[in-house]
Amino acid sequence: MAKDFLFNHFNHENCDESGVLFNEQRKRDFLYDSLFEERDAGDNEKEFIAENPDFNHKVLSSTTRCLAKGKYPKAMLSKRRAIALDKSSVKKKLSLPCSCAKNCQKQFSVQEILYWRQRIHCIPAGEERIKKLAEMIQLCAITIRKYERDSLYRINQKLCCRHFFTETVLGISIPTLTRAKRAIQENRHDLNVRTPRVGTNGVRGRVCEGFIAAYMNAACDRDPTGNIFRMPAGLTKLDLHSLYQTIHKDGIGKSKFYNILDSKYRNLVFCKNQRFTKCTDCHNFRCLIEKEQDTQIKSDYIAMRNLHLKEQQMEREAYYVRRGQAEMRPKEILSLIIDGMDQNKTDLPHYCKWSNPSGAGQQKLRTHITGSIVHGRGKYFFIDHGQIPHDTNLSLSCLMKILSNESHNGILPPTLYVQLDNTARENKNKYFLGMMAYLVKHDFVKEVYMSFLLVGHTHEDVDQCFSKISQKLKEKDALTMPNLEALIFNSQTPQPHVSKVNTVWNISGWLEPFINQVHNITFPKMYR
Incomplete structure (x- = not known):
């Protein structure tokens, strides 16, 4: 009887086998699993409520009510779904050793697998199913890559491999998983799961972007086309990051700084030689820095060059103000x-x-x-x-x-x-x-x-x-x-x-x- 199976799961102070407290949503999901797998022809909604007067029947969804009445939705009329949601097939899957060395099958019970499978296989094939699958991948995947074979997934605070997550937990094929990952990468769906923002560095990243933009406008020679900014000759990315660190002591690291330069300031060019009229001071400082071996003297030369660049930057800024x-x-x-x-x-x-042309030599x-x-x-x-x-x-x-x-x-x-x-x-x-x-x-x-x-x-x-x-x-x-x-x-x-x-x-x-x-x-x- 379904009620026996239900109350076997809702004892022990509302905890599941892994010790996780049930909330209302998980209660509904377990009711759904139980009524679907252990449904008896004589069980209907009225009998269930009559046998369990203290149970709040309002937590049952409309699909669960249909299952309790012995009516399968059209979505359930599929042999593939019936096999995927069959308890014996899940037990058979868990009895087989996992292809990885983690022994993923020993960490999960039949009820846990059924809980995850029913969330996918109760939905008809199509865009809605891919959308739901994409949500679950984003919820469980540690890294999302299209063809990553060694990726790991977290199920109820337990780690498992991609093969176990695909074949056993979800009961789908690898191509179906790949299509869902492609949907995530192409951003074809408005997913309900909130994903972390990629490519941002928070407040410190925006401060760094402001520093680079201000330095470009104040210290760089703008190309005649107006689209290319040329750094003073001899100034490298490391030198620019050092200037940034002198102003912002708790700024971002060098690798993040370089990533921002490469991704958002591709029109910024670091030149070894001055393209326009050469500055004698810049040339002399560059030669001294390259030839000097003593670190202390070299740092003094770098400080003197920075003062020179700061002076020309202030002159440009004053001109822009006027x-x-x-x-x-x-x-x-x-x-x-x-x-x-x-x-x-x-x-x-x-x-x-x-x-x-004729007369070109004249x-x-x-x-x-x-x-x-x-x-x-x-x-x-x-x-x-x-x-x-x-x-x-x-x-x-x-x-x-x-x-x-x-x-x-x-x-x-x-x-x-x-x-x-x-x-x-x-x-x-x-x-x-x-x-x-x-x-x-x-x-x-x-x-x-x-x-x-x-x-x-x-x-x-x-x-x-x-x-x-x-x-x-x-x-x-x-x-x-x-x-x-x-x-x-x-x-x-x-x-x-x-x-x-x-x-x-x-x-x-x-x-x-x-x-x-x-x-x-x-x-x-x-x-x-």
Whole structure:
């Protein structure tokens, strides 16, 4: 009788054979097993309740009620399911030795196996069954891999091998288990079992990602395409992790740090050699660190190099702050950057796909482009043919034209930020300083800030504009000067101001009688 079997399982203070307390769900499952396996034709629901008046019959599910009444659901009308849920077949399976050396069959009883089998085989074959099987695998598997033969599973706090879990506990085939694992990996089902998050490192991981992103934006040279960030030459992943550890003492380990770099910052490139203008200090520090054998002296060199990189990082960050202020407060601040483009790329005539045209050996027309970005306002490009010297007069003439164009009724914002290339020939000299003093003296602006990045670390946003011109030159020919002007005009978004420079003002000669000699001008990074 079913009731005898039921109460044999619900004695001993509501514990199963393994000593685990029954909850309501497990009581229902055992009732289900018992009524299914030990059902007698004379047992129906009314007889069961009449014989057991103290039993709460509400815990029985609808399927269990059908089984108690002697009615099998359509899902049970399967020979395969009948064999899988047959107690004698389970006993036969447990009597056979396990293929592994763990003797998994000795750890489990028939009732435990039936409990797990009925959760699978009472469901019709299809998506619902695969979903349920995937839930059970996620619940029991220690590791989930598609074709892992040596994987282990935990059943009621007991470990068993894959073969025992598949053939005996669940009563399914290996291909069925593989399909369920594939469903987990492809994430085809919205599983109810909550799986642990993969690929995250918690708060410390997010702090590490923020550190890498901030260092990329502040210390790296951005590729002209804008998608690649190049670390200072000679700086390795280990050096970057050391910098991270100096700031975050309880940060993540080196392996996790490398994983974050490889997975989330694939556009970060570590260079052995400087691709753009080389920094003398970086090169010297690199040579000293590579040659030094003494660990103490080597650590001192590394600390000195880190100070140098920190300095150039702070200069970049200050430039970004000034640029952002000008974009947010255009009526109060005017910020711009001026630089020159490599003239070899724009020699005329230029052929993009014809490598050896007729007359290729003849002298080409040398052209030079001076570019400027007025942050939040627009871009300017000035073209000359080398007929004028590329000195302070050219830079100041371009600057005066920009200020004239950006003024409203002759009035400029009270604060002017000028970011310049760190070269004494064109920008960092007494004539440029004298002209800025003249603007303040005659109340064109209230104050002027002249800023310079470190030599070898001056690759900034204006160079990305030059890169767009280079990309256009790879796609289109520029045979004449109007062709080059149109190409520059169409390469930028928004469209820039493009003009030819035929003459420049002799500002240096005009200011010479009024300027005193300035000494040690190369060391400061900002003038006000």
